[in-house]
Amino acid sequence: MSKKQTYSIGELAREFDVTTRTIRFYEDQNLVNPARRGQTRVYSPADRVTLKLILRGKRLGFSLAESRELIQMYQPSGDNRNQLLALQDKIQQRRDQLNQQLRDIQALQQELDDADQRCEDALTALEKPDHV
């Protein structure tokens, strides 16, 4: 049972390599809402997960608004039918976007491989100016 139950803002900042300003900014945007002990913020494991999701979103080029939406998707409130259907629609849109990103990444990987190969060729050409 070594799992910490709470975190300070500094701990999280170090773990995720962001500034405390960034974490406070996310709170301002209602992305996390830590408890307080006096003035001091006290973060729960849930807050930590939320942070992780936001940063993953950033790596994929999502705005904070988009990440917020994604996070909310994970908690379908005991909603009404229409809201659930709307949610499924958004989920499908995200899936489409992710598939597009996958295709983009694969194309880019191929091009990087080619570029790397051209580097290799140029380097060996430097070693042997002629076919010795």
Next chain:
Amino acid sequence: MSKKQTYSIGELAREFDVTTRTIRFYEDQNLVNPARRGQTRVYSPADRVTLKLILRGKRLGFSLAESRELIQMYQPSGDNRNQLLALQDKIQQRRDQLNQQLRDIQALQQELDDADQRCEDALTALEKPDHV
């Protein structure tokens, strides 16, 4: 032989669903450099490809500076050894980042699948309030 050899700014804007302002901005940032016929810009197929690469980069969350770097990677000037090695280093960094994005996407896809499933469950639960 139906391949167009030149494009107007309006054509490209329509094709890629961006504004002409955006394309001129990219020129300002030295990402494309169209020819001129009088005052009017005339874009080549190469310019069009560059635009395509920039927009793909955007879908992956790249800044214009990053996309510029990527595009330059495709044309290793008959460089000196050190520059080629530095280029290979950058290529490897990009590859690492792309692999991270791949992992992020896969995790997100799984979570979206789960969220979708929970929607389905909630919906069927709405149909049959009890197990009839």
Next chain:
DNA sequence: GGGGAAGTTTACGTTAACGTAAAGTATGCG
């Protein structure tokens, strides 16, 4: 009890990537 480390609030500053508006030019058409 003086200081250093980590926390806090408040507030103005900054950068990227365009948006938007104004005012002018060139070209085809009925």
Next chain:
DNA sequence: CGCATACTTTACGTTAACGTAAACTTCCCC
């Protein structure tokens, strides 16, 4: 010819996502 359409330049405006600075409190430690 007059007008619409598409192009041009110039320039100020805007939004997101923090950075940065100032001034303050709290806690711990020797």
